[in-house]
Amino acid sequence: MAAAEHRFTYTVGAEDNQKKVSQVLTTRLGMSGQTLIRLKRSGTVENNGLPVYLKDLVRSGDRLTVVLREERQQDLLPEEVHLDITFEDEHLIVINKPPGMVVHPTKGYLAGTLANALVAHYAKTGQSLIVRPVHRLDRDTSGLVLWAKNPHVQAVLTAEHSSGEWQKSYLAMVTGVVQADSGRIDAPIMRVGGGSRARVVSPEGQQAITLWEKIAVHGDNTLQKVTLITGRTHQVRVHMAHIGHPLVGDEVYGSFSPLISRQALHAAWQSFRHPVSGERISLFVPPPADFQALLFPTS
Structure with a gap:
């Protein structure tokens, strides 16, 4: 199969008249x-169908075309597994990951x-694409995972994540009855060390900020949007766990639960600006059966 090509176009507006091609590609297409x-x-940059240098100047009405080619081959083996695809176009794909699967x-x-x-x-x-995860979820966390289909889109989405324009929210069932309606943590x-993947709150760690809202109390537990x-x-x-309400079923930061065989955490919401069209994409997927059983117990 031939290497993939990814094509992007932009019509120069009056505000970009007499600017360098490189400036326009950076400010208008978000190219790194x-x-x-x-x-x-x-x-592989053209202006009105003719090759152009990045240092060249453009005029209002010019049509820039950029072609990105894959520079390496995919080294992962294909495996036929059902995918729950929430959104897909030529630039990106969002998959609803089941619990128990590594990204x-x-x-x-x-x-x-x-x-x-x-x-x-x-x-x-x-x-003919290389898989490019923009982020990851823990093996036992279910929900939305975003993948880019080319390095430019991956870079733009990563920048959105850093700037806060790309938003991710989770459904979380935590132990105990949470009294407040919302909070900020x-x-x-930081990593514990000694080969463990576990983390701990420490003044020596990286800044971490979490917002939460109480949705409903379910018996001895509380459903939250995080x-x-x-x-x-x-x-x-x-x-x-730091605020005294570890996730139900989280045996690393809490304790075993007979209600669910994993941490009760589901990446339900994502909202981001499409890196090419600029459209706001907002997605939601309901939690899988094991999580829903916490909400609607049968006995």
């Missing part, structure tokens, strides 16, 4: 310095990952 270096090397291969999980399934999906649909997080301002590993789990 690394992407500009690739374009300079490949020479991308690691030392302990070389196959059976969401990335392996996505490679198979791309091959089946004739897309600003507590730095929004991440930062994106640290295990952030929701660590912060909920």
Whole structure:
């Protein structure tokens, strides 16, 4: 299969008249310095159908076309696994991940990952693409995972994440009856060390900010909507435990629960600005059956 090409176009407005091509690509298409270096090397930028240098000036009404080509091959094996695709276009794809599945291969999980399934999906649909996760979820956390289909889109979405324009919120069932209606947790997080993946709140850690809202009390537990301002590993789990309400079923930061065999955490909401069209994309997926059983017990 031929290497994929990703094409982007932009019609120059009056506000960009007599600006350099590189300036327009940066401010209007959000292209990073690394992407500009690739374009300079490949020479795949055109103005009105003719090759152009990044240092050249543009005029109002000019039509810039950029072609990005994949520079490496996919090294993951395809695996035919059903994917619950929430959104897909030529630039990105959002998948509703089931609990128990790793997002991308690691030392302990070389196959059976969401990335392996996505490679198979791309091959089946004739897309010669490299899988590019914009973020990850823990193996036992379910919900929305966003993937870019080219390095430019990946860079723009990563920048959105850093700026706060891309928002992620979770459904979380925490232990205990939470009294307040909402709250903000600003507590730095660091890795425990000694080979453990566990994290702990520590003044020596990285800044971590979490917002939460109480939705409803379910028996001895409380359902919350949790929004991440930062994106640290295990952030929701660590912060909920820090305020005395660990997630139901979280055996790392809380304790075993007979109600669910994993931490009761579901990435239900995502909202971001589409990196190419500029449209605001807002997505929601309901939690899987094991989480819903906490909301509607049968006995």
